[in-house]
Amino acid sequence: MRRCSLLSFAAVSAAFAMAAVAQNEVAGDWDQSGGGIFGFQEEFIDRGGGPDLGDYAGLPINDALRYKASLYSPSWLTVPEHQCLPHPGVYAYRSPGGLSIVKEYDPATQRLVAYRFYGSYGLARTVWMDGRPHPPANARHTYEGFSTGRWEGNRLAVETTHLKAGFLRRNGIAHSDRARMLEYWVRHDDYLTLVTAVDDPVYLDEPFVRSTDFRVDPRPNTRLAEFGGFANGGDGEGFGASDVFYKCVPTEEIAIERGRIPSFMPGANENLDMFSKRHNIPLDAALGGSATLYPEFAARLKPGSAAPAADRSAARPPRPTVPADAPAAASLHVAGQVWLLTIGGHNVAVQVGNEGVLVVNPGPEEIADAVSAEVAKLAPGKRIRIIVDTDDDIAHIGGNAKLASGTTPREQRAAVFAHENASLRIAQAGLSDRHSPTDTFFRGTRELYFNDEPIEIIYVPAAASDGDVLVYFRKSDVIVTGSVLEDLTYPIIRTDEGGSLNGTLEALNHILDLTIAEYRAQGGTMVIPNRGRIYDEGDVAEYRDMLTIIRDRVQDAVAKGSTLEQVQGARLARDYDGRYAAATGPASANEFIATVYRGSSAK
């Protein structure tokens, strides 16, 4: 019976959608609801000059995000990799500018393919309307995310995934790259309302919902009020007063040492109560949480209230943050001649060209046949000529023997490159010669030219181990990192094999030296981490920041005389544990902190 009702509803809904196109259509030029730049009519301070430090009231943040935001320093934006950050997709339309929405049709079929969104401070954004699926989990993320839309009655419903880590509010209230956003765009007469809900299993206790209003902009030839104004010869009266063209290039804004990431040490942010003091409200109210969203919390804000503080115990328990869709085998084109094969959770990088196939990290032996099958699909009839092992991890080199051997005994075995230290450890592990590298080097960079592309194998000393290398495909502009960069967890630093925290950080900073972002801190050089999704410079910087900040906190605690147990008990990385801590093993919260502690103590 219920099924019949739903069917009836769908049929009538479709009929209505056709009958009322003029009422529904969101395409066109839109201005702020009050007209002009900064013409929004609510949350003026939040959306204008920006919120105070410590203003998290009404936000359903969890303890991890509260901790993260409380240690946020606005000086973080001076770091070169962050200077050109755009407003991320979850925030872009909170900006003060206008908005233009354009429909794009397939010239052959005349069908609607997408809506293009321009303006405000965000990046140009596409909402696909042609029914295409969202990319697989390991595809790259962007600040605007990947969006698909559909009409639900009189409103455009949009789902966005594949977001980079960004922010919900400009005072350190972040969202992770696990966040998803749902939007409804609704037009009523001359007004357009955007309702967004962001769900983030890492940082939110419940979806964060807010809305933004626009009105029709009937002016012809309007210039989108984006950047410019003060900087490019504008009159300073409005950001839209001058050229909207904006090509950000990072510069050295302040004398900041390479790799330093501004962030308050725990307990050192003296301005955390800025908002609560200014408005005479209790600090626990200012620091937000789900309880602060609902009407009953108003009683807590009355002067002299005896109402209890915000109940944080009701916060939901941590949710799984690792994407569920993990197909047994999948191939993703990364850039140029380079592909990422993800098989059984292992990342295998493959370069394909006229001369044959180069494989970086074949993976464990048990996936070798699957790797061969995927390579055969990507490069029919081509042989694997070169293998590069980024270290001695059996999860990387286990497939050396099978993949290097070829399909018949008479075929020449593929060359296997690795650093000498990795080769020694492979030998010490008692593996057969067929697992061993055939070409090793001791220091610096080993250069190759294969498939019409220069390739650098770059030694990064004392990183995850003493035998790590990066593989840099210079023409494809892709870097394969091996163990120095994980996506799913904290790095696994094998200190007993010469690895070190600072060496890993140095390797990450070296990767950032090599990467060049295409536009607004993303795109350009692609990076394949040891496991997980494809990165670019913005993602590597996020990971580098995480590791640097945790190291600095632990070092600060060590300098104050804290024991390992005290540091672990203080949960100094709790703002990152939900994203990077493994359940068990060396990348678990406690064991990773122990590794950092030992590295800090030894300094």
Next chain:
Amino acid sequence: MITPPKGDYASVPLNPAGRQVAEGWDPAADAAAGEACRAFGAGGIMRLPTRLKIAWTDDSTLRMETDAGTQVRTFHFGRAGTADGAPSWQGYSVAEWLGLPPQGNPFGALVAPSQEASAARGAAAGGAPGGRAGPSAPPPTRGSLKVVTTNLRPGYLRKNGVPYSDRAVVTEYYDRFSMFGNDYLQVETVVTDPTYLTTPFVVSNQFKREPDDSKWNPTPCSTDAPLGTFHPPTF
């Protein structure tokens, strides 16, 4: 959720007369004059931290209650407003479905006939229907409800005395959305007022559906002094 400081009318398009009224706001005088409900009128009530109960009185009348200020709003379908009654905090509201059949509501845009809804609003969120369909019923996702309210007593757009006059017209658009398993009621409010506003004042708010009315807590209108002082925004 707190009463803004006196003089905080940033981003509200007040004309000089409106600003003069806002600058002269005196919550104690309002209370003494029996005007404590000024911030609870139709022009401002949907911005306050309140819960809602929504129910059909008959086939052409929808009733919305707020626990904040214990107000009742009545939305009349199918007939023009009558301006001959005495002005009131909630005025006279004429409602119409946008994109739905003119009679009845077989597909449920806001709430189906006889179906009750209760909703809560906080600083940034809000409500949910129980009633006949039950909390697991999928929310209707079709048209919008448009409500135009006139014949208002002078009131406040914000609790700190930012005024609208008896000439104000409040136009509201209600929509329901389902996002991440929650059912939300969204209201976009457009206030026009030739006495105090230079352009329409547009804001929007969300209510989150709740499983029952156990948190319903009627409180009378009140005037509250602000907790802080106004700091003009700087850029």
